[in-house]
Amino acid sequence: MQRSSRDPGQVQQRLQRWLAGVLGPTLAEGQTPRVSDLAGVEANGMSSDTVLFAANWIADDGWHDERLVARMAPDAADVPVFPTYDLKAQFDVIRAVAAHTDVPVPHAWWCETSPEPLGAPFFVMGRVDGAVPPDVMPYTFGDNWLFEAGAEEQRRVQTTTVEAIAALHDVSDAAQRFPYLERTQPGDTHLRRHVANTRDWYDMVAREGAASPLVERGFDWLDANWPSHQSPTVLSWGDARIGNVLYDDFAPAALLDWEMAGLGPCELDVAWITYAHLVFQDIAAMLGLAGMPDFLQPADVATHYEALRGYAVRDLRFFMVYAAVQWGIVFLRTGQRQAHFGEREMPADPEDLLHNRPHLESLLADLDGI
Numbered sequence: 099m100q101r102s103s104r105d106p107g108q109v110q111q112r113l114q115r116w117l118a119g120v121l122g123p124t125l126a127e128g129q130t131p132r133v134s135d136l137a138g139v140e141a142n143g144m145s146s147d148t149v150l151f152a153a154n155w156i157a158d159d160g161w162h163d164e165r166l167v168a169r170m171a172p173d174a175a176d177v178p179v180f181p182t183y184d185l186k187a188q189f190d191v192i193r194a195v196a197a198h199t200d201v202p203v204p205h206a207w208w209c210e211t212s213p214e215p216l217g218a219p220f221f222v223m224g225r226v227d228g229a230v231p232p233d234v235m236p237y238t239f240g241d242n243w244l245f246e247a248g249a250e251e252q253r254r255v256q257t258t259t260v261e262a263i264a265a266l267h268d269v270s271d272a273a274q275r276f277p278y279l280e281r282t283q284p285g286d287t288h289l290r291r292h293v294a295n296t297r298d299w300y301d302m303v304a305r306e307g308a309a310s311p312l313v314e315r316g317f318d319w320l321d322a323n324w325p326s327h328q329s330p331t332v333l334s335w336g337d338a339r340i341g342n343v344l345y346d347d348f349a350p351a352a353l354l355d356w357e358m359a360g361l362g363p364c365e366l367d368v369a370w371i372t373y374a375h376l377v378f379q380d381i382a383a384m385l386g387l388a389g390m391p392d393f394l395q396p397a398d399v400a401t402h403y404e405a406l407r408g409y410a411v412r413d414l415r416f417f418m419v420y421a422a423v424q425w426g427i428v429f430l431r432t433g434q435r436q437a438h439f440g441e442r443e444m445p446a447d448p449e450d451l452l453h454n455r456p457h458l459e460s461l462l463a464d465l466d467g468i
Contacts (some may be wrong), residue, residue, distance in 0.1 A: 110136040116215040124157045131155035149235040170220040177435040188356045189221040228344030228351035238382040239388035251348045264406040267332040288362045308430040308448040308463045316423035326412040329363035337375035338367040369417035372396040422458045
């Protein structure tokens with residue numbers, strides 16, 4: 099899938115000029131940095147532009163030969179998935195996770211908040227070796243390292259990822275430590291503001307030609323079935339799914355993609371990781387494939403999470419519906435982006451873009467009478 103219209107050659111030249119300015123006084127006399135081997139990412143992720151590159155320079159502390167990654171806000175003309183991109187917040191949360199937890203994240207090198215150097219804000223982090231469960235085609239389709247692994251190795255992927263999420267949630271005083279992740283929409287709780295922010299996101303997508311009565315019905319259901327219990331506020335990874343993890347020996351080597359990070363109840367991430375798998379499992383089943391039906395089951399994940407943190411997950415049904423609604427918005431917007439790049443025709447009925455449409459329909463039908 100095409101993600102960007104930026105010219106790689108220009109990006110490489112501009113990165114090199116920017117890096118020279120950033121390193122400035124630390125460079126050895128007469129030395130300038132060199133950027134090479136620039137390439138886009140062919141794997142997962144359809145939101146921010148991700149550029150891999152190598153950089154070498156001689157500084158006061160010696161020779162540097164670094165393998166780096168730049169994450170850039172998408173060009174406004176390229177149908178961004180989200181209404182806004184706070185690259186500084188992503189950079190800061192990666193650094194904070196590294197400082198306050200043992201959760202593996204890439205080394206965060208620099209953050210550039212000005213759009214001048216590359217045309218959009220960006221940050222640079224170190225590249226981490228590892229394998230990612232593929233999105234395209236989904237890992238549940240087979241012919242990939244995770245699908246072909248044994249049951250013990252697949253279980254290790256599940257348990258170690260849940261352990262990483264639990265460790266994130268153990269960071270104390272999340273609201274005070276991460277104030278820059280606070281949603282600004284009205285609401286008397288973090289969850290209220292989180293859902294209001296998601297509704298604003300959907301409204302943007304709908305205004306630009308992809309309204310969905312089914313997604314709107316999902317919001318109505320959430321309003322009518324709001325949890326009576328308010329779980330403690332934690333640092334929420336946001337896009338907590340195995341497709342955003344680099345694995346080494348079936349355990350996380352780095353958690354990636356922090357653009358949906360926020361504050362809210364732990365159930366946001368617990369539901370998200372299970373629903374993300376359910377989406378791919380349902381697509382596989384619709385195509386007559388076996389998939390991975392025993393992997394990342396909600397009850398298993400919730401039980402393991404409780405054992406790790408001593409906190410029982412509440413109202414998981416509500417948060418699964420919320421995850422389904424958000425995935426619906428993702429599919430609407432990425433479908434719009436594919437149409438923008440000429441990779442598909444925009445359907446007459448935007449709900450044909452919803453890869454989780456059958457499941458969301460059945461989920462709401464099952465819950466309507468509850």
